[in-house]
Amino acid sequence: MRNSHRPLRRALLIAGAAMLAVCSNARADELIVSAAASLTNAFKAIGEAYEQQHPGTKVLLNFGASDVLMRQIAKGAPADVFASADQKAMDKAVEEKVVDPATRRDFAANALVLIVPADSRFTPATLKDLTSADIRRVAYGDPASVPIGRYAQGALQAAGVWDAVSAKSVLASNVRQSLDYVSRGEVDAGFVFATDAAIMPDRVKVALTVPTQTAVTYPIALVEGSRHASDAKAFIAYVLSADGQAVLAKYGFKPAGAAH
The missing domain is CATH 3.40.190.10 (Periplasmic binding protein-like II)
Known part of the structure; x- marks a missing residue:
């Protein structure tokens, strides 16, 4: 394999296709969560647990690079919750008014x-x-x-x-x-x-x-203009709850407060 730069445009196109696949059949009772790729296993488990507690809601999960997901949402792709693998991607989401900053919370740490x-x-x-x-x-x-x-x-x-x-x-x-x-x-x-x-x-x-120059922490927030704001806030609350934190711990994530 040659040393190579993988253009951001290609990444955006791939993420866009994935987002369309996730959202094409979305119904009124479906909550779309766009989350960092490193959250794949943990958020699949969290999504299943959330659905068990909220029988009327189906959680649709869309995983990818944080910045790419954020840009897709900024361009109008449907999403209700955004979870990033670093603060910079979430900062960009706030700057571009992609998320509601009042709902932003750190929910996990990594290494x-x-x-x-x-x-x-x-x-x-x-x-x-x-x-x-x-x-x-x-x-x-x-x-x-x-x-x-x-x-x-x-x-x-x-x-x-x-x-x-x-x-x-x-x-x-x-x-x-x-x-x-x-x-x-x-x-x-x-x-x-x-x-x-x-x-x-x-x-x-x-x-x-x-060792990292900045702590490896994960923020989550409600997407601006979400048509399922109530469910989205409930999902964020679940991620932050003792049950949600237990699932994250099972997959190796540390509490957000444990970041150095």
Whole structure:
């Protein structure tokens, strides 16, 4: 695989197709939740639990890179709730009046990790080891549109190896794609969240837990103009509740207050 930039336009088109697929048959009793890719497993479980407590509501989940989802909503794609993997994407959503800022809440925390294929013969002990000739390709999300990429860039810059490592980059359209690249051995190392690495323990191994320049926290908010504002607020409340937090903990997420 060549080092490559994956254009934001392509990511937007992919997310747009996914959003249309999710929303094409939406009914009045269906709640559309657009959430960061790293939340996929946890939010599927939360959605099922919420539906059990609210028999009249069907939760439709749309996952992708936070910035891409936000831009799709800004362009008019239906959504009721937006959950981001970093504060910057939510800040943009507030600036563009995509969400109601009064409903914004942090609901989870995570950690940045560096992973390698499970059968890798070289395991980096520091970020500087990524400059080694043993590491030819490094995957992470595009910093222009993917939170994991921004966290990785900040960490690499702090370690003084951004220029060297970015020259080896294979940019992913979201964190799960970065995980897939590593799990298939298509790259020598990659950056993901700790919760992502945990879903493939037999295919990837964590080389490092990486300190980040900003805490890895997840905000959630009501989408402006939602036609299901009451249900959307109830869903957000559920995510923040003891039951919702227990589901997140099951999938490895920490409480928002636990972020460093």
